[in-house]
Amino acid sequence: xxxxxxxxxxxxxxxxxxxxxxxxxxxxxxxxxxxxxxxxxxxxxxxxxxxxxxxxxxxxxxxxxxxxxxxxxxxxxxxxxxxxxxxxxxxxxxxxxxxxxxxxxxxxxxxxxxxxxxxxxxxxxxxxxxxxxxxxxxxxxxxxxxxxxxxxxxxxxxxxxxxxxxxxxxxxxxxxxxxxxxxxxxxxxxxxxxxxxxxxxxxxxxxxxxxxxxxxxxxxxxxxxxxxxxxxxxxxxxxxxxxxxxxxxxxxxxxxxxxxxxxxxxxxxxxxxxxxxxxxxxxxxxxxxxxxxxxxxxxxxxxxxxxxxxxxxxxxxxxxxxxxxxxxxxxxxxxxxxxxxxx
Amino acid sequence: xxxxxxxxxxxxxxxxxxxxxxxxxxxxxxxxxxxxxxxxxxxxxxxxxxxxxxxxxxxxxxxxxxxxxxxxxxxxxxxxxxxxxxxxxxxxxxxxxxxxxxxxxxxxxxxxxxxxxxxxxxxxxxxxxxxxxxxxxxxxxxxxxxxxxxxxxxxxxxxxxxxxxxxxxxxxxxxxxxxxxxxxxxxxxxxxxxxxxxxxxxxxxxxxxxxxxxxxxxxxxxxxxxxxxxxxxxxxxxxxxxxxxxxxxxxxxxxxxxxxxxxxxxxxxxxx
Numbered sequence: 151x152x153x154x155x156x157x158x159x160x161x162x163x164x165x166x167x168x169x170x171x172x173x174x175x176x177x178x179x180x181x182x183x184x185x186x187x188x189x190x191x192x193x194x195x196x197x198x199x200x201x202x203x204x205x206x207x208x209x210x211x212x213x214x215x216x217x218x219x220x221x222x223x224x225x226x227x228x229x230x231x232x233x234x235x236x237x238x239x240x241x242x243x244x245x246x247x248x249x250x251x252x253x254x255x256x257x258x259x260x261x262x263x264x265x266x267x268x269x270x271x272x273x274x275x276x277x278x279x280x281x282x283x284x285x286x287x288x289x290x291x292x293x294x295x296x297x298x299x300x301x302x303x304x305x306x307x308x309x310x311x312x313x314x315x316x317x318x319x320x321x322x323x324x325x326x327x328x329x330x331x332x333x334x335x336x337x338x339x340x341x342x343x344x345x346x347x348x349x350x351x352x353x354x355x356x357x358x359x360x361x362x363x364x365x366x367x368x369x370x371x372x373x374x375x376x377x378x379x380x381x382x383x384x385x386x387x388x389x390x391x392x393x394x395x396x397x398x399x400x401x402x403x404x405x406x407x408x409x410x411x412x413x414x415x416x417x418x419x420x421x422x423x424x425x426x427x428x429x430x431x432x433x434x435x436x437x438x439x440x441x442x443x444x445x446x447x448x449x450x451x452x453x454x455x456x457x458x459x460x461x462x463x464x465x466x467x468x469x470x471x472x473x474x475x476x477x478x479x480x481x482x483x484x485x486x487x488x489x490x491x492x493x
Numbered sequence: 494x495x496x497x498x499x500x501x502x503x504x505x506x507x508x509x510x511x512x513x514x515x516x517x518x519x520x521x522x523x524x525x526x527x528x529x530x531x532x533x534x535x536x537x538x539x540x541x542x543x544x545x546x547x548x549x550x551x552x553x554x555x556x557x558x559x560x561x562x563x564x565x566x567x568x569x570x571x572x573x574x575x576x577x578x579x580x581x582x583x584x585x586x587x588x589x590x591x592x593x594x595x596x597x598x599x600x601x602x603x604x605x606x607x608x609x610x611x612x613x614x615x616x617x618x619x620x621x622x623x624x625x626x627x628x629x630x631x632x633x634x635x636x637x638x639x640x641x642x643x644x645x646x647x648x649x650x651x652x653x654x655x656x657x658x659x660x661x662x663x664x665x666x667x668x669x670x671x672x673x674x675x676x677x678x679x680x681x682x683x684x685x686x687x688x689x690x691x692x693x694x695x696x697x698x699x700x701x702x703x704x705x706x707x708x709x710x711x712x713x714x715x716x717x718x719x720x721x722x723x724x725x726x727x728x729x730x731x732x733x734x735x736x737x738x739x740x741x742x743x744x745x746x747x748x749x750x751x752x753x754x755x756x757x758x759x760x761x762x763x764x765x
Contacts, residue, residue, distance in 0.1 A: 244581045302505065374603040378592045381580055384544050388575075389648065390568030390596040435582035438603050 160439035163432045167446035178222045181457045184213050224350040225456040226449035228411040233448025235404035236422025241376040250408040250422035254315030258287020259412035261319045264326040264339045277413040284409030291315045345416035345470030358414050365406035373441040418470045420477030494520045500550035503540035510536045516712040523678045525694035526687040528704035534687045569596045572645030574655040577637045587625045593647025615643045635666030655686040671697045691719050695748045703727050
């Protein structure tokens with residue numbers, strides 16, 4: 151009977167996370183420098199839905215539709231994507247200390263963005279370069295693993311390869327900073343790396359949607375299998391899983407999520423590590439519940455942090471800094487509160 | 494059913510660790526694999542399960558060669574009980590057991606309610622139904638071993654491979670696990686297990702195999718294989734096999750091996 155009870159608990163947590171996320175979505179519409187009333191929002195939505203003439207000013211309309219809504223969506227999608235990717239990698243590598251940038255996606259994306267900024271490409275190319283280099287980074291790590299391991303100790307070597315690739319790309323980022331023009335390019339690269347959603351537009355979100363869907367759908371469909379993968383390659387194989395194929399699918403999906411997130415928002419740390427832990431405390435380690443919980447809680451978390459980032463001070467704080475400042479003590483708190491093993 | 498390994502050679506990279514291993518095992522038989530540390534028991538085990546590619550020979554079931562690339566079919570025929578370990582996440586015991594139903598699932602679904610009740614039945618059969626709501630990382634080693642056996646049974650395999658099912662268990666739990674091995678064999682399961690204790694072969698096995706450092710592999714009935722000479726050759730210690738009368742039980746005389754302690758120093762010199 152307790153089992154049924156626990157599962158209901160997990161479903162309850164997921165349901166409430168969803169409600170909280172919805173509430174946060176609406177609250178976030180009102181948060182910001184420009185004051186917006188409930189009436190404004192009602193009018194804008196009403197006119198958009200029924201294609202009638204809008205009663206509020208163009209200014210208000212564009213603040214809601216072109217600034218706040220894209221930003222809110224970006225925060226939810228990126229928070230959810232990083233958390234789901236983190237949860238996946240943790241299961242895959244049988245290690246709760248793993249975060250989504252373990253295989254070099256973030257460092258690669260950072261270098262891609264740095265190159266695009268260095269050669270003065272238009273803004274959209276910064277994102278495209280970041281995305282491509284993020285994928286490239288993980289691709290190189292995977293290739294190194296294939297060459298070195300020949301099927302033996304693949305997981306360990308993959309993590310080592312990811313560390314090698316991350317270090318390499320981090321050095322290349324530093325190099326590009328070093329040779330960048332200190333008055334124009336260097337600050338641009340530095341700000342990009344700090345992460346933030348202030349420049350997000352509607353088209354960015356639409357661009358993010360495609361790789362995001364390609365990543366999140368397989369993860370959600372196959373999520374139950376990660377449970378068995380967390381018991382290790384051989385056991386999962388003996389239970390009937392094609393571990394090589396599944397691992398490749400999971401890595402590609404999680405990498406798509408990470409690289410597309412980093413491409414839009416810059417480097418945002420901690421979410422992919424902390425949120426899966428928090429979710430595991432709330433719903434348990436079964437990925438059937440852990441994956442949706444991680445996604446919803448991750449989305450809410452980044453949305454809250456982003457709201458803080460744009461309202462806390464007159465100057466906007468880079469998101470990457472704030473997630474770390476909030477994430478680090480929060481993680482310590484989770485470690486103190488944990489009851490059983492590595493939750 | 495007939496599990497047959499013929500002239501199996503296996504190892505890592507280009508090195509053969511196991512050479513020319515042949516044996517057959519019928520349903521309902523228990524084979525105990527003995528041998529000193531580092532002799533390649535685990536390697537042989539991994540090749541029998543398809544974790545390592547064979548360097549030579551073949552493995553077949555009822556004359557049909559096993560297809561290791563079809564993971565689900567393979568898992569429906571052969572279950573694997575690994576050594577007790579600790580997974581990184583605190584899964585619920587029932588969730589661990591139900592993972593054995595992957596053989597009957599498609600990749601996109603989780604286990605059904607039916608599979609959960611089946612998992613509970615199996616725990617009940619093993620006498621550990623009280624575990625089902627516990628957390629796998631918080632139970633004892635003996636209990637974990639039972640859970641891993643239950644998970645393998647969920648696959649409804651015809652043969653079971655148990656890698657040192659008694660390692661790290663206390664005396665009582667060792668016997669409890671062996672009792673289950675015996676019970677499963679009586680229900681028609683073919684079982685291959687490795688052990689460090691020749692006594693275990695006497696207690697619940699019909700067949701025994703001994704691997705030695707010179708890659709020789711001997712297999713046969715327990716009486717023929719677990720002898721004083723063979724154990725001496727395999728482990729480098731002198732052993733006496735004794736018969737103990739356990740008349741209060743309805744079983745007959747039980748054999749046991751007793752290592753001869755005071756002669757170890759002398760015999761060690763002989764070996765060196």
